[in-house]
Amino acid sequence: MIETLGVVGAGQMGCGIAQVAATAGFPVVLNDLSDEHLQAGLATIGGNLARAVQKGQLAEDQRRDALARIRTAVDYTGLGDCDLVIEAATENEPAKRKLFADLCSAIKPGALLASNTSSISITRLASVTDRPERFIGIHFMNPVPRMQLVELIRGIQTEADTFTAALAFIAALGKTATVSEDFPAFIVNRILLPMINEAVYTLHEGIGSVDAIDTAMRLGANHPMGPLQLADFIGLDTCLAVMQVLHEGLADSKYRPCPLLVKYVEAGWLGRKTQRGFYDYRGETPIPTR
Numbered sequence: 663m664i665e666t667l668g669v670v671g672a673g674q675m676g677c678g679i680a681q682v683a684a685t686a687g688f689p690v691v692l693n694d695l696s697d698e699h700l701q702a703g704l705a706t707i708g709g710n711l712a713r714a715v716q717k718g719q720l721a722e723d724q725r726r727d728a729l730a731r732i733r734t735a736v737d738y739t740g741l742g743d744c745d746l747v748i749e750a751a752t753e754n755e756p757a758k759r760k761l762f763a764d765l766c767s768a769i770k771p772g773a774l775l776a777s778n779t780s781s782i783s784i785t786r787l788a789s790v791t792d793r794p795e796r797f798i799g800i801h802f803m804n805p806v807p808r809m810q811l812v813e814l815i816r817g818i819q820t821e822a823d824t825f826t827a828a829l830a831f832i833a834a835l836g837k838t839a840t841v842s843e844d845f846p847a848f849i850v851n852r853i854l855l856p857m858i859n860e861a862v863y864t865l866h867e868g869i870g871s872v873d874a875i876d877t878a879m880r881l882g883a884n885h886p887m888g889p890l891q892l893a894d895f896i897g898l899d900t901c902l903a904v905m906q907v908l909h910e911g912l913a914d915s916k917y918r919p920c921p922l923l924v925k926y927v928e929a930g931w932l933g934r935k936t937q938r939g940f941y942d943y944r945g946e947t948p949i950p951t952r
Protein backbone atom coordinates (compact mmCIF):
# COMPACT_ATOMS: atom_id res chain seq x y z
CA MET A 663 0.00 0.00 0.00
CA ILE A 664 1.54 3.29 -1.09
CA GLU A 665 0.86 6.12 1.34
CA THR A 666 3.88 8.43 1.25
CA LEU A 667 5.73 9.22 -1.97
CA GLY A 668 9.37 10.24 -2.37
CA VAL A 669 10.57 12.02 -5.51
CA VAL A 670 14.28 12.33 -6.30
CA GLY A 671 15.02 15.23 -8.66
CA ALA A 672 13.07 18.50 -8.51
CA GLY A 673 13.38 19.38 -12.20
CA GLN A 674 10.44 19.70 -14.55
CA MET A 675 9.38 16.03 -14.22
CA GLY A 676 10.01 15.58 -10.48
CA CYS A 677 8.03 18.74 -9.70
CA GLY A 678 5.20 17.63 -11.97
CA ILE A 679 5.03 14.21 -10.29
CA ALA A 680 5.14 15.80 -6.81
CA GLN A 681 2.39 18.26 -7.77
CA VAL A 682 0.05 15.61 -9.17
CA ALA A 683 0.60 13.22 -6.25
CA ALA A 684 0.12 15.96 -3.63
CA THR A 685 -3.05 17.15 -5.37
CA ALA A 686 -4.33 13.55 -5.31
CA GLY A 687 -3.79 13.48 -1.51
CA PHE A 688 -0.38 11.78 -1.14
CA PRO A 689 2.16 13.25 1.30
CA VAL A 690 5.31 13.85 -0.81
CA VAL A 691 8.99 14.25 0.08
CA LEU A 692 10.87 16.04 -2.70
CA ASN A 693 14.66 15.64 -2.92
CA ASP A 694 17.32 17.36 -5.02
CA LEU A 695 21.03 18.14 -4.80
CA SER A 696 20.64 21.52 -3.08
CA ASP A 697 18.11 23.62 -1.23
CA GLU A 698 18.31 26.11 -4.10
CA HIS A 699 17.00 23.48 -6.54
CA LEU A 700 14.27 22.54 -4.08
CA GLN A 701 13.12 26.12 -3.51
CA ALA A 702 13.01 26.72 -7.28
CA GLY A 703 10.98 23.50 -7.63
CA LEU A 704 8.52 24.53 -4.92
CA ALA A 705 8.12 27.93 -6.58
CA THR A 706 7.28 26.22 -9.88
CA ILE A 707 4.73 23.94 -8.21
CA GLY A 708 3.23 26.92 -6.32
CA GLY A 709 2.90 28.89 -9.57
CA ASN A 710 1.30 25.95 -11.41
CA LEU A 711 -1.22 25.34 -8.64
CA ALA A 712 -2.10 29.05 -8.45
CA ARG A 713 -2.72 29.06 -12.22
CA ALA A 714 -4.95 25.99 -11.85
CA VAL A 715 -7.02 27.92 -9.25
CA GLN A 716 -7.27 30.94 -11.58
CA LYS A 717 -8.51 28.67 -14.37
CA GLY A 718 -11.14 27.17 -12.07
CA GLN A 719 -9.53 23.69 -12.24
CA LEU A 720 -8.73 23.61 -8.51
CA ALA A 721 -10.33 25.12 -5.39
CA GLU A 722 -8.25 27.41 -3.18
CA ASP A 723 -8.30 24.98 -0.23
CA GLN A 724 -7.16 22.14 -2.55
CA ARG A 725 -4.21 24.30 -3.64
CA ARG A 726 -3.29 25.05 -0.03
CA ASP A 727 -3.63 21.43 1.08
CA ALA A 728 -1.60 20.15 -1.87
CA LEU A 729 1.29 22.54 -1.14
CA ALA A 730 1.18 21.64 2.57
CA ARG A 731 1.61 17.93 1.66
CA ILE A 732 5.01 18.56 0.03
CA ARG A 733 8.12 18.41 2.24
CA THR A 734 11.66 18.85 0.97
CA ALA A 735 14.85 16.97 1.85
CA VAL A 736 18.39 17.68 0.65
CA ASP A 737 19.62 14.21 1.54
CA TYR A 738 18.19 10.75 1.03
CA THR A 739 17.61 10.10 4.74
CA GLY A 740 14.61 12.43 4.42
CA LEU A 741 13.02 9.73 2.23
CA GLY A 742 13.13 7.16 5.06
CA ASP A 743 9.35 6.95 5.61
CA CYS A 744 8.38 6.76 1.92
CA ASP A 745 6.56 3.68 0.58
CA LEU A 746 7.52 4.45 -3.02
CA VAL A 747 10.44 6.56 -4.24
CA ILE A 748 10.35 7.71 -7.86
CA GLU A 749 13.65 8.85 -9.32
CA ALA A 750 13.34 11.74 -11.80
CA ALA A 751 16.96 12.94 -11.95
CA THR A 752 19.04 13.79 -15.02
CA GLU A 753 18.95 11.21 -17.85
CA ASN A 754 22.43 9.76 -17.37
CA GLU A 755 22.92 6.08 -16.61
CA PRO A 756 26.12 6.21 -14.50
CA ALA A 757 24.59 9.04 -12.41
CA LYS A 758 21.32 7.14 -11.94
CA ARG A 759 23.19 3.94 -11.00
CA LYS A 760 25.13 5.78 -8.30
CA LEU A 761 21.97 7.51 -7.09
CA PHE A 762 20.08 4.19 -6.71
CA ALA A 763 22.99 2.49 -4.95
CA ASP A 764 23.18 5.40 -2.45
CA LEU A 765 19.41 5.60 -2.04
CA CYS A 766 18.99 1.96 -0.94
CA SER A 767 20.67 2.40 2.42
CA ALA A 768 18.46 5.42 3.25
CA ILE A 769 14.99 4.06 2.48
CA LYS A 770 12.98 1.48 4.42
CA PRO A 771 13.47 -2.18 3.47
CA GLY A 772 9.97 -2.67 2.04
CA ALA A 773 9.86 0.55 0.02
CA LEU A 774 9.29 0.31 -3.71
CA LEU A 775 11.71 2.02 -6.09
CA ALA A 776 10.86 3.43 -9.51
CA SER A 777 12.61 5.33 -12.25
CA ASN A 778 10.98 7.91 -14.50
CA THR A 779 13.75 7.37 -17.08
CA SER A 780 12.81 8.11 -20.69
CA SER A 781 14.95 5.36 -22.14
CA ILE A 782 17.38 3.54 -19.85
CA SER A 783 17.00 -0.19 -19.12
CA ILE A 784 14.91 -0.79 -15.99
CA THR A 785 16.54 -4.22 -15.62
CA ARG A 786 20.03 -2.65 -15.50
CA LEU A 787 19.01 0.12 -13.06
CA ALA A 788 17.25 -2.44 -10.83
CA SER A 789 20.37 -4.60 -10.77
CA VAL A 790 22.38 -2.02 -8.79
CA THR A 791 19.78 -1.93 -6.00
CA ASP A 792 19.25 -4.29 -3.06
CA ARG A 793 15.64 -4.90 -4.21
CA PRO A 794 15.40 -5.54 -7.98
CA GLU A 795 12.09 -7.36 -7.44
CA ARG A 796 10.62 -4.17 -5.94
CA PHE A 797 11.88 -1.92 -8.76
CA ILE A 798 9.81 -0.73 -11.74
CA GLY A 799 9.76 1.90 -14.49
CA ILE A 800 7.02 4.51 -14.00
CA HIS A 801 7.38 6.85 -16.95
CA PHE A 802 5.28 10.02 -16.74
CA MET A 803 4.81 12.35 -19.71
CA ASN A 804 5.63 16.05 -19.78
CA PRO A 805 3.90 18.19 -18.51
CA VAL A 806 2.79 15.68 -15.85
CA PRO A 807 -0.34 17.57 -14.68
CA ARG A 808 -1.71 17.74 -18.25
CA MET A 809 -0.68 14.42 -19.79
CA GLN A 810 -2.94 11.44 -19.20
CA LEU A 811 -0.50 8.63 -19.96
CA VAL A 812 1.98 6.82 -17.72
CA GLU A 813 4.08 3.98 -19.16
CA LEU A 814 4.79 1.08 -16.81
CA ILE A 815 7.90 -0.96 -17.50
CA ARG A 816 8.73 -4.18 -15.67
CA GLY A 817 12.37 -5.17 -15.44
CA ILE A 818 13.12 -8.85 -15.79
CA GLN A 819 13.24 -9.10 -11.98
CA THR A 820 10.11 -7.03 -11.15
CA GLU A 821 7.61 -9.00 -9.04
CA ALA A 822 3.86 -9.08 -9.71
CA ASP A 823 3.08 -7.29 -6.39
CA THR A 824 5.30 -4.37 -7.39
CA PHE A 825 3.50 -4.08 -10.72
CA THR A 826 0.06 -4.23 -9.05
CA ALA A 827 1.03 -1.55 -6.50
CA ALA A 828 2.35 0.73 -9.28
CA LEU A 829 -0.85 0.24 -11.31
CA ALA A 830 -3.00 1.14 -8.28
CA PHE A 831 -0.84 4.23 -7.62
CA ILE A 832 -1.27 5.46 -11.21
CA ALA A 833 -5.03 4.89 -10.99
CA ALA A 834 -5.11 6.89 -7.72
CA LEU A 835 -3.51 9.79 -9.60
CA GLY A 836 -6.33 9.57 -12.17
CA LYS A 837 -3.88 8.62 -14.95
CA THR A 838 -4.00 5.85 -17.56
CA ALA A 839 -1.25 3.23 -17.68
CA THR A 840 0.12 1.39 -20.71
CA VAL A 841 2.59 -1.43 -20.33
CA SER A 842 5.82 -1.56 -22.29
CA GLU A 843 8.50 -4.22 -22.41
CA ASP A 844 11.91 -3.16 -21.15
CA PHE A 845 13.67 -2.21 -24.41
CA PRO A 846 15.42 1.09 -25.19
CA ALA A 847 13.10 4.12 -24.89
CA PHE A 848 10.00 1.91 -24.36
CA ILE A 849 6.99 2.82 -26.58
CA VAL A 850 6.39 6.59 -26.66
CA ASN A 851 10.01 7.68 -26.99
CA ARG A 852 10.95 4.84 -29.34
CA ILE A 853 8.53 6.44 -31.79
CA LEU A 854 8.69 10.13 -30.79
CA LEU A 855 12.43 10.75 -30.43
CA PRO A 856 13.51 9.39 -33.84
CA MET A 857 10.90 11.79 -35.32
CA ILE A 858 12.40 14.71 -33.39
CA ASN A 859 15.93 13.62 -34.39
CA GLU A 860 14.79 13.49 -38.04
CA ALA A 861 13.41 17.03 -37.69
CA VAL A 862 16.87 18.14 -36.49
CA TYR A 863 18.46 16.40 -39.53
CA THR A 864 15.96 18.23 -41.73
CA LEU A 865 17.20 21.48 -40.21
CA HIS A 866 20.87 20.39 -40.34
CA GLU A 867 20.64 19.53 -44.04
CA GLY A 868 19.05 22.91 -44.83
CA ILE A 869 15.78 21.43 -46.03
CA GLY A 870 13.82 23.91 -43.97
CA SER A 871 14.20 26.59 -41.31
CA VAL A 872 13.10 26.06 -37.69
CA ASP A 873 9.91 27.93 -38.48
CA ALA A 874 9.23 26.01 -41.71
CA ILE A 875 9.77 22.61 -40.05
CA ASP A 876 7.56 23.36 -37.05
CA THR A 877 4.82 25.01 -39.12
CA ALA A 878 4.89 22.08 -41.56
CA MET A 879 4.34 19.52 -38.81
CA ARG A 880 1.76 21.60 -36.92
CA LEU A 881 -0.39 22.41 -39.92
CA GLY A 882 0.56 19.48 -42.15
CA ALA A 883 0.42 16.63 -39.64
CA ASN A 884 -1.87 18.33 -37.10
CA HIS A 885 0.68 18.00 -34.28
CA PRO A 886 -0.12 20.39 -31.40
CA MET A 887 3.56 21.46 -31.29
CA GLY A 888 6.25 21.40 -33.97
CA PRO A 889 9.02 18.80 -33.38
CA LEU A 890 11.72 21.42 -32.67
CA GLN A 891 9.43 23.29 -30.27
CA LEU A 892 8.72 19.93 -28.60
CA ALA A 893 12.45 19.15 -28.42
CA ASP A 894 13.04 22.46 -26.61
CA PHE A 895 10.18 21.61 -24.27
CA ILE A 896 11.55 18.14 -23.45
CA GLY A 897 15.12 19.44 -23.06
CA LEU A 898 17.77 18.90 -25.75
CA ASP A 899 20.06 17.07 -23.29
CA THR A 900 17.27 14.58 -22.60
CA CYS A 901 16.52 14.21 -26.34
CA LEU A 902 20.21 13.51 -27.06
CA ALA A 903 20.48 11.07 -24.14
CA VAL A 904 17.46 9.10 -25.42
CA MET A 905 18.89 8.95 -28.97
CA GLN A 906 22.22 7.71 -27.55
CA VAL A 907 20.43 4.96 -25.60
CA LEU A 908 18.51 3.94 -28.77
CA HIS A 909 21.69 4.04 -30.89
CA GLU A 910 23.77 2.02 -28.45
CA GLY A 911 21.00 -0.27 -27.24
CA LEU A 912 19.69 -1.28 -30.67
CA ALA A 913 23.02 -0.94 -32.55
CA ASP A 914 21.24 0.42 -35.60
CA SER A 915 22.59 3.46 -37.48
CA LYS A 916 19.06 4.72 -38.10
CA TYR A 917 19.12 6.02 -34.52
CA ARG A 918 22.35 8.06 -35.00
CA PRO A 919 21.91 11.34 -33.05
CA CYS A 920 21.99 14.33 -35.39
CA PRO A 921 25.34 16.21 -35.06
CA LEU A 922 23.42 19.48 -34.85
CA LEU A 923 21.56 18.21 -31.77
CA VAL A 924 24.94 17.31 -30.24
CA LYS A 925 26.22 20.82 -31.01
CA TYR A 926 23.28 22.54 -29.30
CA VAL A 927 23.78 20.41 -26.20
CA GLU A 928 27.54 21.11 -26.22
CA ALA A 929 26.73 24.83 -26.34
CA GLY A 930 24.55 24.45 -23.25
CA TRP A 931 21.51 25.44 -25.32
CA LEU A 932 19.18 22.85 -23.82
CA GLY A 933 15.83 24.41 -24.77
CA ARG A 934 13.33 26.15 -22.53
CA LYS A 935 15.07 25.25 -19.28
CA THR A 936 18.17 27.25 -20.28
CA GLN A 937 16.14 29.81 -22.26
CA ARG A 938 17.82 28.88 -25.54
CA GLY A 939 17.54 25.94 -27.89
CA PHE A 940 16.01 25.81 -31.36
CA TYR A 941 14.26 28.95 -30.16
CA ASP A 942 15.52 31.84 -28.02
CA TYR A 943 13.09 32.35 -25.11
CA ARG A 944 14.75 35.37 -23.51
CA GLY A 945 12.36 37.91 -25.05
CA GLU A 946 8.57 38.17 -25.08
CA THR A 947 8.10 35.76 -27.98
CA PRO A 948 10.32 32.80 -28.87
CA ILE A 949 12.64 33.57 -31.81
CA PRO A 950 14.02 30.73 -34.00
CA THR A 951 17.79 30.38 -33.64
CA ARG A 952 18.25 29.13 -37.24
Ligand code: NAD
Nearest residue numbers: 671672673674675694695750751752753761779780804896
Ligand atom coordinates in the same frame (compact mmCIF):
# COMPACT_ATOMS: atom_id res chain seq x y z
P1 NAD B 1 15.63 18.32 -15.36
O1 NAD B 1 16.96 18.62 -15.91
O2 NAD B 1 14.54 19.33 -15.47
O3 NAD B 1 15.72 17.92 -13.80
C1 NAD B 1 16.62 16.98 -13.28
C2 NAD B 1 16.79 17.30 -11.78
O4 NAD B 1 17.49 16.20 -11.16
C3 NAD B 1 17.64 18.56 -11.54
O5 NAD B 1 16.93 19.43 -10.66
C4 NAD B 1 18.91 18.01 -10.88
O6 NAD B 1 19.49 18.90 -9.94
C5 NAD B 1 18.37 16.75 -10.21
N1 NAD B 1 19.40 15.75 -9.90
C6 NAD B 1 20.44 15.33 -10.67
N2 NAD B 1 21.15 14.38 -10.02
C7 NAD B 1 20.54 14.19 -8.82
C8 NAD B 1 20.82 13.35 -7.70
N3 NAD B 1 21.86 12.52 -7.70
N4 NAD B 1 20.00 13.41 -6.62
C9 NAD B 1 18.94 14.28 -6.61
N5 NAD B 1 18.62 15.09 -7.65
C10 NAD B 1 19.42 15.05 -8.73
O7 NAD B 1 15.18 16.94 -16.07
P2 NAD B 1 13.69 16.40 -16.33
O8 NAD B 1 13.25 16.85 -17.67
O9 NAD B 1 12.86 16.65 -15.13
O10 NAD B 1 13.99 14.83 -16.47
C11 NAD B 1 14.16 14.00 -15.34
C12 NAD B 1 13.98 12.54 -15.74
O11 NAD B 1 12.66 12.37 -16.30
C13 NAD B 1 14.97 12.04 -16.78
O12 NAD B 1 15.26 10.70 -16.54
C14 NAD B 1 14.18 12.19 -18.07
O13 NAD B 1 14.62 11.32 -19.08
C15 NAD B 1 12.79 11.81 -17.60
N6 NAD B 1 11.69 12.33 -18.42
C16 NAD B 1 11.77 13.58 -18.99
C17 NAD B 1 10.72 14.05 -19.77
C18 NAD B 1 10.78 15.40 -20.42
O14 NAD B 1 9.98 15.69 -21.32
N7 NAD B 1 11.68 16.27 -20.01
C19 NAD B 1 9.57 13.25 -19.95
C20 NAD B 1 9.50 12.02 -19.32
C21 NAD B 1 10.57 11.55 -18.57
